[in-house]
Amino acid sequence: MSFASPAWLFGLLALPAVALLEALLARRDAQRAARFVARPLWTRVVRRPAAGWRWARVALLLVGTAGLVLALARPEWGVVREKVEREGVDVVLALDSSGSMATEDVSPSRFFIARNALQSLVGELEGDRIGLLAFEGEAYPLVPLTLDADAVGLFLETLEPGIVPAPGSSLGVGLAKGLEMFVDKERRNKALVLVSDGEDLEGEVEEAIRKAKEAGVVVHTVGVGTDRGQPVPDFDRQGNRNGFKKDEAGSVVVSRLHAETLEAIAKGTGGTYVALSPTNASLTSVAAAIEGMERKTLAREWSYRKRERYQVPLGVALGCFTLALLLPPFPLRRPRALARAAALVLASLAPASSSAADAKQVAGEVLLKPKRLTQEARGEFERGNHPAALQAFEKASQSRPTDPAARFNLADGLYKNGKFDEAAAIYEALGAPGSSLAPAARFNLGNTRFQKQDFAGAADAYKDALRLTPGDAEAINNLEMALRALQQQKQDQQKQQDKRKQDDQKQDQERDQQSKPQDDEKKDGKQDQRQQQGQQPERPKTEEEKEKERFQKEAGMPKERAMQLLDALQQNEKDEQKRLLAAKAKRKAGRDW
Numbered sequence: 314m315s316f317a318s319p320a321w322l323f324g325l326l327a328l329p330a331v332a333l334l335e336a337l338l339a340r341r342d343a344q345r346a347a348r349f350v351a352r353p354l355w356t357r358v359v360r361r362p363a364a365g366w367r368w369a370r371v372a373l374l375l376v377g378t379a380g381l382v383l384a385l386a387r388p389e390w391g392v393v394r395e396k397v398e399r400e401g402v403d404v405v406l407a408l409d410s411s412g413s414m415a416t417e418d419v420s421p422s423r424f425f426i427a428r429n430a431l432q433s434l435v436g437e438l439e440g441d442r443i444g445l446l447a448f449e450g451e452a453y454p455l456v457p458l459t460l461d462a463d464a465v466g467l468f469l470e471t472l473e474p475g476i477v478p479a480p481g482s483s484l485g486v487g488l489a490k491g492l493e494m495f496v497d498k499e500r501r502n503k504a505l506v507l508v509s510d511g512e513d514l515e516g517e518v519e520e521a522i523r524k525a526k527e528a529g530v531v532v533h534t535v536g537v538g539t540d541r542g543q544p545v546p547d548f549d550r551q552g553n554r555n556g557f558k559k560d561e562a563g564s565v566v567v568s569r570l571h572a573e574t575l576e577a578i579a580k581g582t583g584g585t586y587v588a589l590s591p592t593n594a595s596l597t598s599v600a601a602a603i604e605g606m607e608r609k610t611l612a613r614e615w616s617y618r619k620r621e622r623y624q625v626p627l628g629v630a631l632g633c634f635t636l637a638l639l640l641p642p643f644p645l646r647r648p649r650a651l652a653r654a655a656a657l658v659l660a661s662l663a664p665a666s667s668s669a670a671d672a673k674q675v676a677g678e679v680l681l682k683p684k685r686l687t688q689e690a691r692g693e694f695e696r697g698n699h700p701a702a703l704q705a706f707e708k709a710s711q712s713r714p715t716d717p718a719a720r721f722n723l724a725d726g727l728y729k730n731g732k733f734d735e736a737a738a739i740y741e742a743l744g745a746p747g748s749s750l751a752p753a754a755r756f757n758l759g760n761t762r763f764q765k766q767d768f769a770g771a772a773d774a775y776k777d778a779l780r781l782t783p784g785d786a787e788a789i790n791n792l793e794m795a796l797r798a799l800q801q802q803k804q805d806q807q808k809q810q811d812k813r814k815q816d817d818q819k820q821d822q823e824r825d826q827q828s829k830p831q832d833d834e835k836k837d838g839k840q841d842q843r844q845q846q847g848q849q850p851e852r853p854k855t856e857e858e859k860e861k862e863r864f865q866k867e868a869g870m871p872k873e874r875a876m877q878l879l880d881a882l883q884q885n886e887k888d889e890q891k892r893l894l895a896a897k898a899k900r901k902a903g904r905d906w
Contacts, residue, residue, distance in 0.1 A: 317387035317621065324382040328375050335371050366641040373640070377633030383626035389619035401441035402502050402606050403458055405491045406431055406465070408472065409509035411449040411482040412558060413568040415474040416510070418543040420591050421793045424474050427508045427537045430594050432469050433783040434506070435462050437600040444494045447472060450481030450515075452490035475548070484509060484574065485517025492521075492528050503530045504603050506596075507578065510538040511571030518574065522581040531606070532582040533599045534575035537589040542569030594784045686712065687722060699729040717743055717750050724754075728761055737761045744777065752781040756788055759795065768799035 316322065408431060414424040435443060443465045445456040455468045484507070491505045505525070525532055544557040545566045558566045572588065579586040585602050686709035693702035703726035710719045724739035737758055744754035759774030775792035779785060864872040 314388055314390045317389055319386055321382055321386040325379060328379060332375060370637045370640045373633045373637040377630040380626040380630030384623040384630060388622050390622060391620040393618050393620045402504055402603055403442045403495055404438060404603060405444040405494050405505045407446050407448060407487045407491045407505060407507045410447040410472060410474050410476050412475055413482060413510055413512050413545050415546050416543050416568045418539045423510055423537045426589050426594050428469055428472060429779060430589055430596050431508060432466055434596040434600055435465050446490055447477055448487030449477040450479035450483055451477055452487045453477055454494055458494060481514050482512045483515035483517060484513045485515055485521040488521035488525060492524055492530060502607060505530050505532045506599060507532055508535040510568060511536055511574040512568060513574060522578060525582045531584045532578055533584040533602060534579040534586045535589060536570055536572050536575045538570030540570055542567050702726050703730050721750055733761045733765050752778050759791060763795055768795050768802055771795040772799060
């Protein structure tokens with residue numbers, strides 16, 4: 314037997330303490346009654362059931378409480394075999410990764426907003442099979458149709474503009490390759506989400522729309538960018554910005570949103586068109602349209618789980634509570650005796666000098682103390698007294714250690730006092746999925762890591778916050794700052810490494826200069842010794858002669874002949890590369906955005 318929620322079992326530890334408390338109260342009750350009435354006269358004066366009925370009721374209440382605790386712990390034994398069918402829609406996500414998607418007419422860039430929108434859409438398509446492809450001049454499937462949404466999200470994280478080797482922008486190629494990813498050729502339950510700025514340099518859209526209609530695929534298009542547009546940035550292989558792209562005439566290329574092309578694709582296939590912006594980066598309407606499609610069975614499998622038996626201890630608990638209410642039997646009950654017993658119980662629970670008003674005051678103090686401390690701490694915050702505010706938050710958290718709001722306030726106090734490690738630990742614990750404080754906790758965790766200069770960790774936290782609250786302007790702004798700081802940190806580290814290399818080279822040169830005169834003196838000494846012995850000094854071989862002898866020995870041919878062959882091969886390779894580039898340039902007319 315096992316328990317689904319074993320933490321409730323700790324409640325059983327309180328039952329012995331309750332039994333002991335009841336025994337102490339019964340003893341004190343008897344002592345108080347003995348002060349007013351002698352024990353031999355109890356049967357005549359005090360009309361109440363025998364002590365055995367009281368202990369029987371206590372036993373039933375304890376057993377019922379134990380049964381209730383066991384029911385909350387959800388005991389499990391036995392196995393249940395269930396047939397599980399997954400129903401959903403096949404969805405292919407086609408993301409434009411051309412150079413024009415790096416345009417910054419929407420902050421921080423078109424590609425960044427498009428990728429975040431697709432990540433939020435993946436989270437909304439529960440139970441659907443999802444595929445992913447990136448397209449530019451060519452299209453490359455990255456994830457086939459799968460029920461593993463986490464794999465799709467992982468590949469989305471790694472995508473960047475220019476990831477496809479063939480530059481350019483061809484909507485027709487992206488649509489055609491997306492249609493090939495549907496393994497089921499039926500005319501239902503298939504949708505393709507195309508995210509692009511609408512630029513098409515190949516002109517194959519009409520043919521792709523015709524094929525989509527024939528395949529029964531509904532294409533939803535998502536446009537990102539502005540009608541005014543901006544110049545397309547140019548980056549080198551290391552990701553460093555080198556100005557802006559230019560066309561054949563040398564003019565700066567300006568990329569604009571071609572909404573009419575995307576609207577034509579959506580209208581021609583029965584889909585919807587959505588425009589993204591920094592303030593509206595949600596694809597909820599697309600998700601709703603996909604969820605409204607006819608669904609089919611995607612997978613059938615058998616599931617095995619343990620059978621919950623909470624009904625057994627719950628039934629025992631209800632039976633015990635019912636018997637406890639019925640005891641003692643009816644003839645032995647005395648209304649007045651019950652009233653006096655209730656009065657004695659109330660008197661035993663409170664000191665003799667206390668009153669109802671005092672008890673109410675104590676209860677109010679216990680219940681309102683955390684709230685009062687929290688208000689006091691916020692007042693100290695407004696006055697700028699952060700240490701005092703932290704002390705008040707700590708007291709409020711100690712009063713309610715399981716209250717997430719109190720722990721969140723404590724983390725804020727720790728952050729304001731510079732205790733970033735402790736604050737980060739609390740924020741990370743409160744940022745678990747499903748918590749109402751998760752978005753704010755992940756956002757504040759990013760701020761804490763940023764203060765610690767852990768820019769990579771801060772970026773991850775901001776991304777988590779954006780997944781929970783897509784379109785949050787503050788989270789997007791902070792994420793951009795973290796990414797820039799991370800890039801600057803890497804550049805500073807690279808500069809330090811380059812500086813250390815230069816210093817090492819300089820030290821090596823100084824050591825060489827210091828040792829050179831000694832070598833010259835040794836050479837002069839050897840020459841003098843040879844002259845004294847009457848021998849003719851041999852001419853030392855140059856480095857070039859030594860290299861030629863070594864090459865002749867290893868390659869089996871003179872170095873001049875090998876260099877001629879290498880030059881011929883390189884020339885042939887250059888001619889072939891020029892031919893391929895000329896063919897590609899002819900096809901694309903020099904457009905690589």
